[in-house]
Amino acid sequence: MGKPIFIRNASQLVTLQGSSQAPLVKEAMSELGVIENGSVWIENGVICAVGKDEVLFEKYETRLDEAEIVDASGKLVTPGLVDPHTHLVFAGSRENEFNMRLQGATYMEIMNSGGGIHATTKRTKSASHEELFEESFERLNQFLRHGVTTVEAKSGYGMEWETELKQLEVAKMLNEKHVIDVVPTFMGAHAVPKEYKENPEQFVEHLINEMIPKVAELGLAEFNDVFCEHGVFTPEQSKRILDAGKTHGLIPKIHADEIEPYEGAELAAEVGAISADHLLKASEKGIKAMAEKGVVGVLLPGTAYFLMAESANGRKMIDLGVPVALSTDCNPGSSPTVSLPFIMNLGCLKMGMTPAEVITAATINAAHAINRGREIGSLEVGKKADITILNVDNFMKLQYSYGVNHTHTVVKNGKVVVR
Ligand code: NIG
Ligand code: FE
Numbered sequence: 001m002g003k004p005i006f007i008r009n010a011s012q013l014v015t016l017q018g019s020s021q022a023p024l025v026k027e028a029m030s031e032l033g034v035i036e037n038g039s040v041w042i043e044n045g046v047i048c049a050v051g052k053d054e055v056l057f058e059k060y061e062t063r064l065d066e067a068e069i070v071d072a073s074g075k076l077v078t079p080g081l082v083d084p085h086t087h088l089v090f091a092g093s094r095e096n097e098f099n100m101r102l103q104g105a106t107y108m109e110i111m112n113s114g115g116g117i118h119a120t121t122k123r124t125k126s127a128s129h130e131e132l133f134e135e136s137f138e139r140l141n142q143f144l145r146h147g148v149t150t151v152e153a154k155s156g157y158g159m160e161w162e163t164e165l166k167q168l169e170v171a172k173m174l175n176e177k178h179v180i181d182v183v184p185t186f187m188g189a190h191a192v193p194k195e196y197k198e199n200p201e202q203f204v205e206h207l208i209n210e211m212i213p214k215v216a217e218l219g220l221a222e223f224n225d226v227f228c229e230h231g232v233f234t235p236e237q238s239k240r241i242l243d244a245g246k247t248h249g250l251i252p253k254i255h256a257d258e259i260e261p262y263e264g265a266e267l268a269a270e271v272g273a274i275s276a277d278h279l280l281k282a283s284e285k286g287i288k289a290m291a292e293k294g295v296v297g298v299l300l301p302g303t304a305y306f307l308m309a310e311s312a313n314g315r316k317m318i319d320l321g322v323p324v325a326l327s328t329d330c331n332p333g334s335s336p337t338v339s340l341p342f343i344m345n346l347g348c349l350k351m352g353m354t355p356a357e358v359i360t361a362a363t364i365n366a367a368h369a370i371n372r373g374r375e376i377g378s379l380e381v382g383k384k385a386d387i388t389i390l391n392v393d394n395f396m397k398l399q400y401s402y403g404v405n406h407t408h409t410v411v412k413n414g415k416v417v418v419r
Contacts, residue, residue, distance in 0.1 A: 003068045005042040005385070005414060006060065009053040010072035011393040013038025016079060016364045016378035017050075023296055023323030023368035030356040032395065033378075038077065041067075042385040045414035050379050070416065074393050075408060078359060079378050080149025080386030081340045082366035085277050085298050087331035088153035088182070089136045089167045089174070092123035094332045107307050107334060108231065108259060117157070117191045120332050124157035124167065132170045133177075139330065140178045142338040144418055147388035147407040150181040152327075152370045154225055156190030159203075161211060164188050168220040179412045183370045185253060186212070186221035189233055189241050204237045208244040216248035222371065223274070224250035228257075228264045235267050242271045251371065257282040258303075269293040275325070275369040279312045280304055284320075291321035296369040299361070300329040301346035302337055314351030325365040326358060345402045355399040385414035 015033035016024075024031075039056040041049040049056055060067070097110050097119070110116045124132065136153075143151055153174070155167040168184055175182035188211045189204075196203035215221050224245030228238035242252035251274050256264025258278035265286025268276030276282075276290060277298040290297060297317050304311040318324050326347050329335040337343070344358040353361065367377030376384050389409040392398050398406060410418035 002415060003066060004063070005070060005411060005416065006064070006067040007040045007042070007070045007072050007077060007387065007389070007411070010038045010077040010389070011074050012036060012076050012395055013040070013050070013379065014076070014078040014359060014395060015050055015380065016360065017380050019364040019378050020374050020380065020383070022294065023325070023365045023373065024360050025321050025323045026318065029318060029324070029360045029365070030354060032356050032359060034395070040077070040379060040387065042411065042414045045385055047379060047381055047383050047385050049381060068416065070389070070409060072389050076390040076392050076395055076398060078388050078390065079363040080376065080388050080410065080412065081147045081362050082150045082370070082372070082377055083143065083148050083327050083330070083340055084152045084275065084325055084366040084369035085300065085327035085329050086151055086153055087156060087329070088139060088151060089132055089155070089170045090120050090124050090157050090332055091127035091132055091135060092120060092332065093336065094119060097333065101308070111191070112231065114194070116333055118194065121157045121159060121163070125163045129166060129170055132166065133173055136170060136174055137178055139338060140174060140180045144180055144410060145407060146339050146341055146405055147390065147410060148180065148338070148340050149386040149388070149410065149412050150183065150367070150372065150376055152183045152185055154185040154187040155221070156187030159188055159190060159193045161214070164211065168215065172220065179417050183372070184221045185223035185225050186215045186250065187225040188212070189226035189238070191227065191232060204233070204241060207241055212244050212250065213248055216250055221250060223253045225253040225255065227255040228262060228267060229255065230260045230262055235263050239267060239271060242273065246271070253277065257286070265290050268295045274371060277327070278303065279317070280309060282312065287317055287320050287322060294323065296325050296365060297322040298325045298327050298369050299347070299351065300327055300335065300343070301350045302343045303329045303335040305346055305350065306335050311346065311350040314347060314353050318353065318357060323365050323368065324353070324357070324361050325369045326361040327366065339405070341398065341405065342403065345399050348399050355396045358399065359395055385411055387411040
């Protein structure tokens with residue numbers, strides 16, 4: 001399985017220890033478990049020891065020769081970043097719509113006139129497996145260079161069987177071929193296809209009776225997501241779609257209260273969703289219900305930034321006890337970025353989160369949002385050795401020195417993959 005890796009003497013090593021069982025809430029989101037002059041010993045892709053450099057040095061002194069030594073002095077070491085909400089697999093780009101929005105058109109206007117999600121659907125339909133794979137593989141390379149080691153990926157640029165299947169097959173192939181772990185979500189309920197505009201109920205039935213059972217049977221997704229939004233899917237339809245997924249073993253996720261308040265947060269709590277995402281317009285009642293049920297709030301301040309909207313109230317959600325995670329929402333319409341560190345910066349400046357909280361939100365809480373909290377997201381013995389080394393000497397500087405990619409070295413599955 002290759003050489004052991006010994007990461008040595010980090011200025012600060014963020015462990016987030018003790019967070020594997022459940023996502024962190026309230027004050028616990030600030031307890032990073034920092035070790036100064038910290039080191040990690042990795043073997044067979046797994047973390048074997050974490051602690052002060054002098055302690056690990058003593059423990060492994062006789063084996064130093066066989067290990068690859070990574071000098072992290074003067075650097076910050078964190079768990080590999082986790083992006084729990086992306087629309088990774090798509091074809092083309094939509095800078096024309098960006099330009100239209102800068103001149104006053106709204107996101108929903110563009111979508112309802114046949115652009116937006118529909119435009120990307122058209123491009124994605126006509127792309128081959130190979131083309132989609134290549135475009136998305138390059139995006140994953142960029143994610144990795146920004147310190148991200150696990151990415152959730154949604155389908156939803158097909159909304160008919162063949163293209164949804166193609167996206168999920170490409171996601172599977174990406175997971176196999178790229179070092180980044182790609183975690184698949186079915187999102188057939190991303191928009192109502194034009195053919196069903198007059199009869200959306202028929203499309204909901206089609207999702208429930210045909211597509212969801214097939215996706216589950218083929219084992220192509222772990223989660224089932226729906227865009228619950230005025231003019232897209234109603235809370236009632238969303239509930240039926242999510243319940244159908246549950247019946248077939250798909251865990252519910254929901255795009256909730258993004259553009260208008262629509263009781264999406266309440267619905268997430270009611271159906272026991274693992275996460276509710278966006279939440280710009282979530283009600284206090286909904287936020288409290290999420291906190292009570294432990295639904296992770298996946299916040300996407302890059303989307304708010306790019307759509308020139310006010311961000312979700314991350315501060316309030318944390319104070320009310322919601323476990324908050326952060327994500328890029330990487331997609332060609334509302335957030336064409338792979339920079340999770342930039343999103344973390346927006347978390348601080350646009351949502352009132354602290355530099356400590358945004359690290360928790362982009363690591364262990366993000367891992368819990370995709371049901372991976374036991375495997376990744378913290379630096380603890382037995383966990384997968386997914387680790388990001390950053391060219392700053394403390395965690396506050398990561399956000400203070402903004403708009404810069406500080407990623408220095410990335411270790412994935414116990415191997416150095418970026419240096
Ligand atoms: O999360 N809101 C719905 N879906 C995506 C945007 C998809 C697109 O515009 O292509 C989102 O923002
Ligand atoms: Fe999204």
